[in-house]
Amino acid sequence: MKRLRPISFAQVEIDDEFWSKRQQTNRTATLPHLFEELERAGNIPNLRLAAEGKREGYQGPVYMDSDLYKALEAAAYVLKRYPDDPIRVKVDEVIDILERAQQPDGYLNSYFQVVAPDKRWSNLRDWHELYCAGHLIEAAVAHYHATGSERLLNIARRFADYIDSVFGAGKRLGYCGHPEIELALFRLYEATGETRYTQLAEFFLLNRGRKIFAQEHNTPLEEYDGAIWQDNLPLLEHREIVGHAVRAAYLFAGATDLAAYTDDDALRERLLQMLLRVWDNTINKRRYITGGIGNEPKHEGFTADYELPNRTAYQETCASIALIFWAHRLGRLLGEARFYDALERALYNGALAGISLDGKRFFYVNPLESDGTHHRKAWYGCACCPPNIARLLASLGDYIYAQSDDALYVNLYIGGRVRVELGGKPLTLEARTGYPWQESVALRVVESAAGRFKLMLRLPAWCDAPELRLNGEPIAVRRVDGYAVIEREWAAGDAVELRLPMPPVLMEAHPRVEADRWQVALQRGPVVYCLEETDQPAPLTHLAVRRDHPLHSIWEPELLNGVVVVEGMAELLEDDAAWGDALYRPLRERSLKPFRAIPYYAWDHRRPCPMRVWVQGV
């Protein structure tokens, strides 16, 4: 069933106009910033306290360790390409602390060691112990892949083995209020080959929905919903994405891993039915055009189909990232381009908006409309998003390529090189592109001993008329599962050019989305745009996009680190002075002036002002 094998960041060298800059900033600005904040806010000091056996001085919420682990994971990816990066010192220091802090039985959690040793596993619903363990494991696997060192991996394995001794069939029934450990255990399996870890993940996944949190908190079952924690239904019975958005997408990502790794065909079949049902619900009814999920602040999650308000949109940065994780796993498992369409939308928009261009400020919440008061911050009391976006950017190489026995899949168009073995033979492919600003992607076989294989190029759903050239000659586009397939004997020097025409386009939402009715959004290629008031000839409230005027793309190299802006004609409401006293009047012809849209990911970098993704369209 598992059609594609991952090609990891370790095999991919990114050399890309758009992304290399972001990765560079991530390494030189974001990572130092993260570790500075992790010292200041207490995340690292908490673990030092644990290492020293202290019982007081703990700072912050119960899940502080997890933010450090995500930063550690980000740092690990960086160390693969930059082994001498100064962050290595910090990483090694933290590993020292973790080694000293880990308890003899393998348990490791600064909150429970410093503050509440007697409370271990007593509130699985809220206290994030397994969640923190999951992030330790993910960091450890990344560190192992990046450096070859098993120090952190051994810490993670000891903890995982201890967890395995507590939970499981015939042991304790339990699962974490915040899914994450499931994903992590599959990664630990990938690194170690130990099936105990996939079995434990399966246990956590398939028991979810047994409403253990009701019992844990003495909630009468008739008053217990459990949807926030996806504990309302057995995993296989979910039909819609519900509850907390990050938890939901992490859960279904883990469930996708289970579908990939299980030997039980019937289980895989049922898992896939459920996953595709919930995926379709997510994508077709509950996702913002910017690719993110979670429409309401109260539970950081979902309410109802088509309920997608813009000003109060939650679209947590972590939720966009979580959706990327899930999409990646479904794409790998099923080999269909549509999952990478979703991944790309979340990556270039909802997720990327989460971090400032200078890498030091972050959105937790990503609304699609702002009155000018919503801004990125250097840190948060709940600082899950900053290190999460850092690890995503650092591991971007994981998401670009995949392979099967006879095919190399190109899922994202990002410049650089990939080195793989296909059918046991080495293959090096180079990509050069100005994506997402430019339409052309040039792929060149640098080295190939692989002979005949398929090159599978994702044809983005946003692109109407992709064009292909092979060694300079136009060729027909043969589509399979959303990919253009070119199957031939490949030789070094073979060149493919994929052109993805990306005119700026006005988008509309399903009429059931009340918040977007009679409005339009702008998209060009994978990039969703927004209007900031500072660029406009009138307040955003007074401006409507004229649908009958053409849109233009303009490359602005000096603006926002270089962006393509989109311009068109807006119809303007008169201001107070021009209106005079009347409250109502016969409709007048309105003046037209150009408006300018910038990529959504780049908003809130200039003077604070109102912003909208969806704008009245007339």
Next chain:
Amino acid sequence: MKRLRPISFAQVEIDDEFWSKRQQTNRTATLPHLFEELERAGNIPNLRLAAEGKREGYQGPVYMDSDLYKALEAAAYVLKRYPDDPIRVKVDEVIDILERAQQPDGYLNSYFQVVAPDKRWSNLRDWHELYCAGHLIEAAVAHYHATGSERLLNIARRFADYIDSVFGAGKRLGYCGHPEIELALFRLYEATGETRYTQLAEFFLLNRGRKIFAQEHNTPLEEYDGAIWQDNLPLLEHREIVGHAVRAAYLFAGATDLAAYTDDDALRERLLQMLLRVWDNTINKRRYITGGIGNEPKHEGFTADYELPNRTAYQETCASIALIFWAHRLGRLLGEARFYDALERALYNGALAGISLDGKRFFYVNPLESDGTHHRKAWYGCACCPPNIARLLASLGDYIYAQSDDALYVNLYIGGRVRVELGGKPLTLEARTGYPWQESVALRVVESAAGRFKLMLRLPAWCDAPELRLNGEPIAVRRVDGYAVIEREWAAGDAVELRLPMPPVLMEAHPRVEADRWQVALQRGPVVYCLEETDQPAPLTHLAVRRDHPLHSIWEPELLNGVVVVEGMAELLEDDAAWGDALYRPLRERSLKPFRAIPYYAWDHRRPCPMRVWVQGV
């Protein structure tokens, strides 16, 4: 100062395609219905209890008498033209009861006589005693004018004299939480010439704002607002219309009477400054396009400038009527057409919507948008609106004409005859028109001994290009204060034709009205339209008016007792089935289909369905 003298219903005979039907229904259906309900609900039985000295059995809220008095007033107007109408029996019966119920000191209020004799005047803020007295007085004056009988007038005078013995300079400081008595006392003065009544009205008016309700209810002054009762400021200091909408407009109508009748020029000047300031605020910032006022349900009143939501619009029927009263008085006082523009808008739209075509069902609340669940009812626990609209319709003759020493003013275009003395000489004018459906108004001098005088024809603000003919020849329109002035020696047989072109027009609201932004409303002549879903090719949520397509008027004699409907082209959102699964897509060309709008006053007469006055305009 008082430029115009009223011409009362008693001098006007209405014979009009549009209004005669409504008056006929009012007489034959509404009045019997009202008195039936007033028996059933307890209003008349309560007074019987009082007449019999009973102390129990009272039904309904404290202000039950007032609803009966308004019905009595409506019946009185009817008796002028139809002295043998069966309603006379009921009217006389009620007068009998009132005579018997009135206490020796003149006091008359069923609630306080039956339920709480010891509570008289103890809660002026909430208990409506002076309000009920006011409606008794208005009914009595109408009955006196209509029938010549002084029976009811004497009851009212006895009560007024008693009130005058309680309240006033050197007596008790007080005023009613619900203004009304002020208006009534000026009418009583008009009928009797007794200046004591205007002095008492002046006392109530000019002391308002002394925050007596704070003391009455032990509210600390720093916690007391008083705006609901217009007790937040001294009368002369008001700048905006605030609080309960009906109370506000009744208060300012009374204040306008004071400006008309006072001999104190400085007071009149200050009153007029305040009144015009508040009027402008009302009309330019706080009134619905349908002519009514009061944007919020909680206090049945006002919130802030430009805050005019449609679905939750309150626009109480009584508030439209109250605005008509105020506009009428300002128009009479200042002789400017703009006040009658406001009166006409409220009359043909906000107020008229308050009563069903069959005269037996009533709106209390008149929203500008409905999901299909808001319907007229036969009666209300607080039944202020049904008899209020009945007395307005019955007294319509009061609003059409006015006069000065040398001019006859035509303020509303309603067919019929008016007989006046102008400079002591008789004049009879006849009007024939298909207004508001047809553009032409034909006026003919039937009899004139008045010689030279000015005929002043209101030029509605909605009309761009009025045309005038005198005895068949086109003449130039000379405008003064919003009127076309024709001054000449008039003789019997002289004919004037006023043509008021009334193409259907798309209207827009001031951009600060967020609820109406990018929307349009339809208006034709004085009639504001709405769309009911039953007439449309798609749900109202899926329909936008195309601004670039022409509108058409069509006379539909069988529809809703005969209306002109307006048709145009709508752009339609696709329905679910046509959309398929996608949540977002490139904007497509949308299909166009005709929509149909009906007069707002006639909505909710067919199958229950959504309705909107403001519709998306593209």
